[in-house]
Amino acid sequence: MKRLRAAITPVLEAGLRHGGTTLDDLAYLLPDGRAGEYTQRLxxxxxxxxxxxxxxxxxxxxxxxxxxxxxxxxxxxxx
Ligand SMILES: [Zn+2]
Known part of the structure; x- marks a missing residue:
């Protein structure tokens, strides 16, 4: 569990830093309507x-x- 937590934390932080993940369904967009740029890093x-x-x-x-x-x-x- 400690190893999993240590691995997840930096991934979540990077996702936030890059505006999140917008998939083809556009279910998630930033408040200004832009797509999150973390998608390109998956x-x-x-x-x-x-x-x-x-x-x-x-x-x-x-x-x-x-x-x-x-x-x-x-x-x-x-x-
Ligand atoms: Zn591989």
Whole structure:
């Protein structure tokens, strides 16, 4: 839990610093109507088939309880 918390905190801070994440559905926009720019920094989400930014393996997509989940099978292998 400590490791997870330590990993999540800087990601959330970076998301806030870059205005959040606006997906194709435009469900989230900044108060002035602009899209959040953190979307361009996502490492897996929405990048199905594109190379992992860390190792080059194509990003995969699965559906978990009706939600899309994107991951690198090399960097984030199932246990
Ligand atoms: Zn990877």
């Amino acid at each position: 490492r897996a989400y929405g990048r199905t088939g594109q190379p992992c930014r860390r190792c080059g393996t194509p990003i995969e997509r699965i559906v978990v309880t009706q939600r899309s989940t994107h991951f690198c099978p090399t960097c984030q292998p199932a246990e």
